Amino acid sequence: xxxxxxxxxxxxxxxxxxxxxxxxxxxxxxxxxxxxxxxxxxxxxxxxxxxxxxxxxxxxxxxxxxxxxxxxxxxxxxxxxxxxxxxxxxxxxxxxxxxxxxxxxxxxxxxxxxxxxxxxxxxxxxxxxxxxxxxxxxxxxxxxxxxxxxxxxxxxxxxxxxxxxxxxxxxxxxxxxxxxxxxxxxxxxxxxxxxxxxxxxxxxxxxxxxxxxxxxxxxxxxxxxxxxxxxxxxxxxxxxxxxxxxxxxxxxxxxxxxxxxxxxxxxxxxxxxxxxxxxxxxxxxxxxxxxxxxxxxxxxxxxxxxxxxxxxxxxxxxxxxxxxxxxxxxxxxxxxxxxxxxxxxxxxxxxxxxxxxxxxxxxxxxxxxxxxxxxxxxxxxxxxxxxxxxxxxxxxxxxxxxxxxxxxxxxxxxxxxxxxxxxxxxxxxxxxxxxxxxxxxxxxxxxxxxxxxxxxxxxxxxxxxxxxxxxxxxxxxxxxxxx
Amino acid sequence: xxxxxxxxxxxxxxxxxxxxxxxxxxxxxxxxxxxxxxxxxxxxxxxxxxxxxxxxxxxxxxxxxxxxxxxxxxxxxxxxxxxxxxxxxxxxxxxxxxxxxxxxxxxxxxxxxxxxxxxxxxxxxxxxxxxxxxxxxxxxxxxxxxxxxxxxxxxxxxxxxxxxxxxxxxxxxxxxxxxxxxxxxxxxxxxxxxxxxxxxxxxxxxxxxxxxxxxxxxxxxxxxxxxxxxxxxxxxxxxxxxxxxxxxxxxxxxxxxxxxxxxxxxxxxxxxxxxxxxxxxxxx
Numbered sequence: 001x002x003x004x005x006x007x008x009x010x011x012x013x014x015x016x017x018x019x020x021x022x023x024x025x026x027x028x029x030x031x032x033x034x035x036x037x038x039x040x041x042x043x044x045x046x047x048x049x050x051x052x053x054x055x056x057x058x059x060x061x062x063x064x065x066x067x068x069x070x071x072x073x074x075x076x077x078x079x080x081x082x083x084x085x086x087x088x089x090x091x092x093x094x095x096x097x098x099x100x101x102x103x104x105x106x107x108x109x110x111x112x113x114x115x116x117x118x119x120x121x122x123x124x125x126x127x128x129x130x131x132x133x134x135x136x137x138x139x140x141x142x143x144x145x146x147x148x149x150x151x152x153x154x155x156x157x158x159x160x161x162x163x164x165x166x167x168x169x170x171x172x173x174x175x176x177x178x179x180x181x182x183x184x185x186x187x188x189x190x191x192x193x194x195x196x197x198x199x200x201x202x203x204x205x206x207x208x209x210x211x212x213x214x215x216x217x218x219x220x221x222x223x224x225x226x227x228x229x230x231x232x233x234x235x236x237x238x239x240x241x242x243x244x245x246x247x248x249x250x251x252x253x254x255x256x257x258x259x260x261x262x263x264x265x266x267x268x269x270x271x272x273x274x275x276x277x278x279x280x281x282x283x284x285x286x287x288x289x290x291x292x293x294x295x296x297x298x299x300x301x302x303x304x305x306x307x308x309x310x311x312x313x314x315x316x317x318x319x320x321x322x323x324x325x326x327x328x329x330x331x332x333x334x335x336x337x338x339x340x341x342x343x344x345x346x347x348x349x350x351x352x353x354x355x356x357x358x359x360x361x362x363x364x365x366x367x368x369x370x371x372x373x374x375x376x377x378x379x380x381x382x383x384x385x386x387x388x389x390x391x392x393x394x395x396x397x398x399x400x401x402x403x404x405x406x407x408x409x410x411x412x413x414x415x416x417x418x419x420x421x422x423x424x425x426x427x428x429x430x431x432x433x434x435x436x437x438x439x440x441x442x443x444x445x446x447x448x449x450x451x452x453x454x455x456x457x458x459x460x461x462x463x464x465x466x467x468x469x470x471x472x473x474x475x476x477x478x479x480x481x482x483x
Numbered sequence: 484x485x486x487x488x489x490x491x492x493x494x495x496x497x498x499x500x501x502x503x504x505x506x507x508x509x510x511x512x513x514x515x516x517x518x519x520x521x522x523x524x525x526x527x528x529x530x531x532x533x534x535x536x537x538x539x540x541x542x543x544x545x546x547x548x549x550x551x552x553x554x555x556x557x558x559x560x561x562x563x564x565x566x567x568x569x570x571x572x573x574x575x576x577x578x579x580x581x582x583x584x585x586x587x588x589x590x591x592x593x594x595x596x597x598x599x600x601x602x603x604x605x606x607x608x609x610x611x612x613x614x615x616x617x618x619x620x621x622x623x624x625x626x627x628x629x630x631x632x633x634x635x636x637x638x639x640x641x642x643x644x645x646x647x648x649x650x651x652x653x654x655x656x657x658x659x660x661x662x663x664x665x666x667x668x669x670x671x672x673x674x675x676x677x678x679x680x681x682x683x684x685x686x687x688x689x690x691x692x693x694x695x696x697x698x699x700x701x702x703x704x705x706x707x708x709x710x711x712x713x714x715x716x717x718x719x720x721x722x723x724x725x726x727x728x729x730x731x732x733x734x735x736x737x738x739x740x741x742x743x744x745x746x747x748x749x750x751x752x753x754x755x756x757x758x759x760x761x762x763x764x765x766x767x
């Protein structure tokens with residue numbers, strides 16, 4: 001490792017920072033001149049470990065210590081998506097496993113326990129370990145047993161850990177991964193909110209959405225054709241009530257890992273720009289980044305300040321995964337609007353290429369457009385509206401996306417009150433709704449559709465997927481619009 | 484971590500297979516010494532036989548290519564008799580009553596770890612919810628071996644076990660069938676099967692039940708195939724028992740079921756008592 005020269009560079013950089021600016025980037029250099037391997041440890045303590053999306057308290061100014069980490073391997077059934085069960089293999093019962101937070105120079109005494117109910121032997125490879133197999137060679141443990149091994153963390157950064165027992169791809173694909181953070185001396189610069197997110201790809205016998213207990217499919221894993229690409233082990237782990245939260249004006253730090261086993265993540269938060277990205281979880285800091293790449297078996301730290309309220313959608317910007325395989329999370333920011341930064345919609349004009357100018361919409365009157373002569377035509381035209389406007393969220397089959405976008409198919413909410421539905425299409429909807437027994441807490445924006453289009457698309461929706469076959473007339477929509 | 488100090492054999496990257504040079508080395512078989520020396524306190528000496536109620540099935544001899552072998556490394560297996568189902572709680576309880584040195588309170592830690600017969604209420608009573616007809620589990624290799632020896636049988640070797648277990652209901656070697664492998668893998672993904680009664684799976688080609696789908700089973704020479712558990716390291720060529728890392732094709736997929744079985748064996752020591760592991764016996 002290059003640690004021998006690091007302290008010297010750190011000192012020089014520190015001096016430069018002192019003379020140049022005020023040293024606001026205090027994590028850019030090491031304060032201590034002791035090589036990390038020689039840092040003395042003081043006392044011992046049991047590490048706080050947390051389930052995602054939470055992270056343990058920052059190390060702050062504490063000295064290096066002997067840190068005891070307890071980790072229990074559990075093979076247990078969980079829910080991948082609504083109605084889809086999966087047998088996860090986990091570190092401490094969650095996917096990803098518990099977050100481990102250390103500081104440089106810590107001596108970690110790792111206790112790895114394999115629950116007696118488990119069928120298989122497991123081990124752990126921590127990328128923060130300097131040693132053969134990252135600890136895997138020393139940590140192979142049979143069900144009903146516990147192994148102990150120790151290592152000193154000598155490189156700061158955010159590191160992945162995972163099981164490396166054969167077949168490795170299967171152990172990882174079943175959820176055996178997590179993150180270990182090694183903070184520099186003095187800790188990372190403080191922020192207001194910190195969260196833990198880890199992406200993973202899953203391979204099931206049945207296709208995405210097929211219900212029941214789904215076995216792992218090795219062939220799909222070998223072919224790298226996942227059925228699910230998700231954050232924190234399941235569809236909807238970060239949406240609705242599970243969304244992570246912050247207040248306007250706060251700084252947010254996300255520790256983001258990618259367990260893989262195969263997919264590389266194009267990590268992006270819709271409507272935010274990362275002020276700082278610790279590239280690949282290391283020392284290099286990039287600024288003002290839109291989307292950052294996280295390799296399988298890699299991690300990144302992103303910091304940003306949230307300045308306006310709203311729901312910020314967390315995605316893998318390899319975007320089919322988001323809308324079709326589950327990699328969708330939400331950050332809900334509450335607080336006062338900031339119109340200087342973001343106005344909301346100000347005007348809505350008609351664009352006519354022939355005229356060369358944008359004209360404003362004449363009052364509340366719908367523009368001339370083909371009108372449906374009968375119900376069949378209305379439904380056919382409604383289908384086109386649906387494809388353009390509704391399909392991305394509510395899906396082609398009207399099933400929506402569990403925990404994010406409610407279903408329109410066989411929807412009790414829809415069939416109970418058509419007037420309410422017209423209102424929502426016209427004016428949008430924020431806040432909790434219960435559809436077919438499941439809670440949703442997202443945002444549907446007001447749709448800029450004509451009365452005719454709304455009538456058509458709703459007639460289409462009501463005529464399909466087991467709904468109550470109701471025709472919605474443009475006049476009804478027009479009346480609601482005035483209301 | 485090293486089992487009993489045996490030389491490692493093989494293990495390759497995730498799916499792979501084809502390891503060469505699996506040789507049986509009698510000199511490295513688990514410690515026999517305590518069995519032959521000493522007095523009544525030693526577990527392998529002076530065993531009283533319980534009534535053996537298990538019927539056996541004949542497995543005809545033949546050759547097969549082991550999971551860990553190369554295509555040309557087929558192994559001859561002589562014909563043998565194998566218990567139709569794993570040894571049950573009832574049978575093992577009878578054994579323990581007759582052989583006090585194998586009671587939970589009396590057994591020495593070098594022969595059975597702290598999980599020995601975990602779940603029993605005491606030395607001579609099963610746990611409340613345990614079925615008499617369920618396979619006995621939480622038994623060490625030493626205890627399993629003592630049981631088989633007491634009734635004049637032995638534990639199966641890896642080759643005997645694998646040879647008998649590669650059959651499905653209709654074929655002696657069903658390993659290339661997708662259904663065969665799917666059946667095994669589905670068990671790996673089913674929690675808590677060890678409490679179910681024996682003899683409820685369909686008999687295989689030989690008339691043997693439960694080889695897959697109930698519990699892992701001890702083999703006489705389990706420690707001969709040893710994994711470090713670090714599957715990537717095991718590929719390295721500095722090991723004299725080098726395991727050639729093959730490329731993976733669809734036809735190799737069958738091996739990942741076997742892979743986990745061998746990984747499991749590699750994680751054990753002879754005194755380990757595992758909740759999902761039992762045993763059965765064989766004879767000539």
